[in-house]
Amino acid sequence: MRSVSILFASLLLLPALAQAASMVQVVGLFPGAAVVNVDGQRKLVRVGQTGPGGVQVVSADASGAVLRVDGVERHYNLSREYSGAYAAPSKTQLSVAKGTGGHYWIAGAINGQSIQFLVDTGATSVAINEHQARRLGIDYRVNGRPMVVSTASGTAKAWRVHLNSVKVGAIEVLGVDAVVVEGGSPTEALLGMSFLGRVSWREEQGVLVLESKTS
Known part of the structure; x- marks a missing residue:
């Protein structure tokens, strides 16, 4: 019964982990660098460096960036920050x-x-x-x-x-x-x-x- 409970608890964690991963965004792209947003924290991170939440930038160019999140590499396209914490950007x-x-x-x-x-x-x-x-x-x-x-x-x-x-x-x-x-x-x-x-x-x-x- 104990092993079944542990398995059930692990399964419950899977949606939470997936939701956490979805909070990683690329909101700016430059040659050899990307602006990453992890849970609302933005930072310009160059290739080979580590940004918020331990996210690493593997590569970056005009087409997108490859990030290493929790040891897994994935390609991220440029995204807009549409959430309750951010208003639509305005021109200055x-x-x-x-x-x-x-x-x-x-x-x-x-x-x-x-x-x-x-x-x-x-x-x-x-x-x-x-x-x-x-x-x-x-x-x-x-x-x-x-x-x-x-x-x-x-x-x-x-x-x-x-x-x-x-x-x-x-x-x-x-x-x-x-x-x-x-x-x-x-x-x-x-x-x-x-x-x-x-x-x-x-x-x-x-x-x-x-x-x-x-x-």
């Missing part, structure tokens, strides 16, 4: 007037640390110099990929890095590619297309309008 807008030299300057943050950006639509990615990277706590020599970039004074050694977040105003983008340039150039952090390409932007009579994208 930011307007910036032209500043010194006819440029757009925006106060923002990288990985939660404040920084002043110069908007540069000609830059392929967010760019900072090595001194700014050290102040922001970015270990670019360890986590970055060496490369060479062209500057106004010639070529320079640089490192391609992956930022957890870039934020201007109330607009935040997770998983942004950036370049750390050796030396003191660029003197101002450049807000390039690795961020601008992930938001909507337009110029209206000397005003730059940025707007978040909903997915």
